[in-house]
Amino acid sequence: MDKVVRCKGICRVYADDAYPVQALDNVDFEVATGEFVSLAGPSGSGKSTLLNIIGGLDRPTSGSVYLGDVCLNQLDESELSDLRLYQMGFIFQDYNLIPVLNALENVEFTMQLQGVHPGERTERAMATLASLNLDGLAHRRPAELSGGQQQRVAIARAIVTKPKVLLADEPSANLDSKSTESLLALLRQLNQEQGVTIITATHDPLVMRYAGRRVLLVDGHIDIDDSDSIDNAH
Amino acid sequence: MGIGETTLDTHGGSPARRSVLNTLLLIMSIAWRNLGRNRRRTGLVASAVAFSILLTVFFMSLQTGSYAVMTENATGFLAGHIQIQAKGYAEEARLETTFAGVQELLKQVRELPAVLAVTARAQTYALASVGERSVGVQIMGVNSAAELVLSTLPGFVVEGSYMGLGDPAIKNAQLEGSLSLNGEPLTEQVPAYIGSVLARNLGLALGEELILLGSQKRGGIATLVLVVTGIFSTGQTEVDRALVQIPLPTFQEIFNLHDEAHMLVIKGRDISQVGLLRRELNDKFPGLYVQSWFQLLPEIEQAMALDRISGYFFYGILLVMVVLSVVNTFIMMVFERTKEFGVLLALGMRPWAIVGLLQIEALWLCLLGIALGLVLAAFVVFVLGSIGIPLGDNAELMKAFHMPDRAYPQFSLIANLISPFFMLIFIQLAAFFSSIRVLKMRPALVMR
Numbered sequence: 268m269d270k271v272v273r274c275k276g277i278c279r280v281y282a283d284d285a286y287p288v289q290a291l292d293n294v295d296f297e298v299a300t301g302e303f304v305s306l307a308g309p310s311g312s313g314k315s316t317l318l319n320i321i322g323g324l325d326r327p328t329s330g331s332v333y334l335g336d337v338c339l340n341q342l343d344e345s346e347l348s349d350l351r352l353y354q355m356g357f358i359f360q361d362y363n364l365i366p367v368l369n370a371l372e373n374v375e376f377t378m379q380l381q382g383v384h385p386g387e388r389t390e391r392a393m394a395t396l397a398s399l400n401l402d403g404l405a406h407r408r409p410a411e412l413s414g415g416q417q418q419r420v421a422i423a424r425a426i427v428t429k430p431k432v433l434l435a436d437e438p439s440a441n442l443d444s445k446s447t448e449s450l451l452a453l454l455r456q457l458n459q460e461q462g463v464t465i466i467t468a469t470h471d472p473l474v475m476r477y478a479g480r481r482v483l484l485v486d487g488h489i490d491i492d493d494s495d496s497i498d499n500a501h
Numbered sequence: 502m503g504i505g506e507t508t509l510d511t512h513g514g515s516p517a518r519r520s521v522l523n524t525l526l527l528i529m530s531i532a533w534r535n536l537g538r539n540r541r542r543t544g545l546v547a548s549a550v551a552f553s554i555l556l557t558v559f560f561m562s563l564q565t566g567s568y569a570v571m572t573e574n575a576t577g578f579l580a581g582h583i584q585i586q587a588k589g590y591a592e593e594a595r596l597e598t599t600f601a602g603v604q605e606l607l608k609q610v611r612e613l614p615a616v617l618a619v620t621a622r623a624q625t626y627a628l629a630s631v632g633e634r635s636v637g638v639q640i641m642g643v644n645s646a647a648e649l650v651l652s653t654l655p656g657f658v659v660e661g662s663y664m665g666l667g668d669p670a671i672k673n674a675q676l677e678g679s680l681s682l683n684g685e686p687l688t689e690q691v692p693a694y695i696g697s698v699l700a701r702n703l704g705l706a707l708g709e710e711l712i713l714l715g716s717q718k719r720g721g722i723a724t725l726v727l728v729v730t731g732i733f734s735t736g737q738t739e740v741d742r743a744l745v746q747i748p749l750p751t752f753q754e755i756f757n758l759h760d761e762a763h764m765l766v767i768k769g770r771d772i773s774q775v776g777l778l779r780r781e782l783n784d785k786f787p788g789l790y791v792q793s794w795f796q797l798l799p800e801i802e803q804a805m806a807l808d809r810i811s812g813y814f815f816y817g818i819l820l821v822m823v824v825l826s827v828v829n830t831f832i833m834m835v836f837e838r839t840k841e842f843g844v845l846l847a848l849g850m851r852p853w854a855i856v857g858l859l860q861i862e863a864l865w866l867c868l869l870g871i872a873l874g875l876v877l878a879a880f881v882v883f884v885l886g887s888i889g890i891p892l893g894d895n896a897e898l899m900k901a902f903h904m905p906d907r908a909y910p911q912f913s914l915i916a917n918l919i920s921p922f923f924m925l926i927f928i929q930l931a932a933f934f935s936s937i938r939v940l941k942m943r944p945a946l947v948m949r
Contacts, residue, residue, distance in 0.1 A: 315945075316945075319944075319945035320945075322847070322945075324846075324847055324943065324944040324945035324948070325943055325944070325945035325946065326943070344846075344851075344852050344940070345851045345852065345853070348846060348849050348850060348851045348852070349849065349851075351846075351847060351848065351849045352848070352849025352850075353849070357847050357848065359844070359847075359948070363840075363841075363844040363847075363948075365531065365841075365844075365845075366538065367531060367534035367535055367537070367538060368531070368534070376527070376848065377848055377849055379523050379524070379526075379527045380523070380524060380527065380848070380849055380850060380854075381849075382523045382524075383523075424848075
């Protein structure tokens with residue numbers, strides 16, 4: 268199966284403080300197209316760091332990251348922005364919706380950056396919101412939505428551009444169990460029906476259960492990777 | 502790669518072009534809405550910009566108004582807006598340096614639409630005597646009726662009347678030939694309008710005689726008996742001590758000038774168009790030397806230039822203060838919104854687009870302040886331009902110099918453009934240097 272993500276010998280050292288912190292230590296990691304992977308581990312294990320490096324949100328201190336055939340190390344900031352815009356979708360723990368835009372405009376945001384025609388943009392955004400049962404809330408601003416609703420808008424924003432890889436960092440952290448179940452069902456549906464590759468960093472056991480492949484990080488190393496024992500690609 | 506250019510496509514499926522217009526519209530919309538996120542801060546910054554615009558536009562309008570008064574006052578005294586002279590007269594004011602065909606020239610100049618009034622003058626120096634006393638004076642031959650329109654000197658009369666004009670007793674006497682002074686009918690006397698200091702130095706009173714002795718243009722001796730019909734006091738000692746005005750025909754006759762004069766003095770309809778009129782006159786009379794009041798009264802232009810510089814210094818300080826407050830606000834804003842910028846970067850907005858977003862926010866903010874400031878300034882300038890600003894203790898002094906006792910700000914296009922222009926430029930620079938750190942942001946680090 269095609270490998271959509273390949274990480275080779277990734278190290279990440281945070282050297283901002285007097286004492287350098289080794290967040291990732293020589294990590295080799297690959298994700299096949301269509302996988303639903305959860306990166307698990309205790310706080311400080313390096314799961315979010317690895318997710319950020321895969322998403323081009325951070326750069327490794329050493330090692331190489333590939334998205335398809337493109338080596339992220341060789342891209343400048345603008346090229347990384349383009350890569351994120353066209354190839355990736357992000358779901359954040361804090362939703363991170365743009366507060367001055369309503370739900371519809373938030374979903375349209377990335378398409379507008381892509382230069383999608385206004386008519387098509389609105390049509391796709393409304394369809395995506397409707398698929399997440401948010402069509403009645405399209406014109407509400409984030410402050411007027413509940414946490415679960417905001418997270419669903421964030422998911423709509425992430426998937427509306429049909430990204431190759433969906434990266435979710437602690438997506439259930441601010442959700443109650445019912446909303447979490449609903450979110451995970453949605454992610455699994457995206458993964459299984461649309462073939463979206465999903466990588467999520469989490470310490471929520473429920474999220475781990477929904478993932479097809481679980482990778483446990485401890486102290487910047489991959490401690491357990493069940494990819495060999497589970498055929499998780501759909 | 503810039504926005505709108507082909508971008509990488511790892512899987513070959515996504516559309517690979519960005520729309521500059523889309524991005525611009527998006528960030529303009531977000532920038533505008535962002536102003537409403539912290540209304541108090543937006544209000545404070547916009548108010549600071551507005552206040553600074555109000556102050557600078559008002560003071561520049563006040564300067565413009567005072568320059569207009571100063572210029573009208575200075576040019577209206579004797580110099581006029583424009584003078585036409587014989588070539589060489591400006592370098593050395595000799596009696597011989599005249600131009601001929603005065604009446605024809607006057608006619609031609611009068612026909613120009615931009616000319617409000619024109620008169621001819623001739624002048625020289627002579628010895629003025631009364632009894633045993635003699636002093637050097639400047640004799641100026643004038644057309645008294647035209648001078649009433651062109652010059653403010655007739656208004657400085659303190660005794661008698663200007664060349665006998667407007668004095669019914671003298672006028673009637675001249676017409677009837679019934680008024681006599683020292684046994685001579687007044688109609689045969691030459692009226693003289695002299696300065697108060699000269700009158701005092703020579704012990705002259707109204708109606709008394711003054712004898713002039715000078716050299717004619719072509720070598721003879723010019724002598725003339727004048728009768729003082731008016732005494733003026735301008736407050737300028739050098740003028741009050743030396744100037745004597747007499748009718749131009751008399752001057753031409755006794756100094757042997759045949760339809761000749763030293764200068765045509767012109768008042769234009771609009772002093773701001775004086776440069777155009779000067780060029781027109783230059784083209785029309787290539788054999789003569791045309792000067793505008795800039796050349797005739799360089800000290801006025803220099804005084805205004807000096808005043809402008811001190812004004813610019815004040816405006817500069819004001820601008821710096823406002824810009825510093827905007828820089829401070831923007832630095833705070835960039836720090837406060839660091840995480841938000843990280844999110845925008847993560848979603849695929851390019852770093853320069855975020856800098857553009859902040860620039861447009863600064864632009865909106867600045868335009869808001871400028872609009873408010875200009876509206877307030879227009880109101881204040883309109884009201885105070887109509888009723889004037891009392892000059893307090895200086896009013897009497899101004900009155901003595903025949904200047905208004907109130908200051909009137911005057912609408913100035915330059916004032917309305919220059920201050921907002923510099924405000925825009927400097928606030929854009931302030932915003933740019935505050936937001937440039939976005940270019941170095943790594944989304945993962947700033948989103949923590």
